[in-house]
Amino acid sequence: MIDRKGFLANYRAWRRRWFYPLISLVVALSLCLTTPMPGRALDLLPFLLQGVQVFQLSNISPSQEVDLGKQINQELVSGEVRLNRNREINDYVEQIGRRLAANSDRPNIPYTFQVVEDNAINAFATLGGYVYVNTGLIKAADNEAELASVIAHEIGHIGGKHVIKQMRQKALQSGVLTAAGLDRNSAVKIGVQLARDLPRSRQNEYDADRRGLRTLTRTGYSQSAMVSFMKKLLGKGSAPTFLSSHPGTSDRIAALQRSINTQPSNGRYGLDNSAYKANIQALR
8 A cells, every 4th residue: 555645745855956956057047048159159059958068268267277288188198299208318317497487477377398309499388377388399499498498488478368368269260169168079179170280369478479589588597598599490491390380580579588688587597508418318
């Protein structure tokens, strides 16, 4: 025999457990659909129903940027780039990067510095503090200050949030950016493409140079190293990857020299060529 009182009590408890969350969901969806933001509700609804994470690149939070950068990095190191595993070299680059990051425009985000096993003279950065330096570039530098100048430049891109702006532009061009934002998978795919293709604008390069020089100066490195490294690479004939992907190099050198003349520094750290060669001996 069915216990009628027990059945009714269980039914009422079950109804309370599901009724109020259901009402909350209906109210939330109603607010999305009735809020006067053209197109946003209709674009956002499919993502809500599918449980897809979306990013508003115009106001992405630091934690979201770091999270997205972590996934982009995972994609890069799992197939796009081959990391150098020499502990001494990685520790050395990490130490330089940490000193620079502490004096950068965004010292409060976590930074990750990695060495890429590649003879091309190149370096790049992506979201959330991820910086990559090729072994070819490390060998091309004459001293620590020159290497630091490149790392500072890449940190400058992170400080200026240039990759985020590029991602938004790329998403708009590709037609994958909706009023709700950019879904995670599309964001990661674009982030990987930008990291490897390096389609940087002239304006971003000037900004990264200014930020990088400021960071280099704050850290005590010689300002002249940033100029000397660029000049040396230009003299090699065909421009290396690092410069060929960064437009207007001669103009950038002139702009850097003007900045140095305007705000000179007594910092001379990192100019010992012999000490540098000893520190990167594992690459020789």
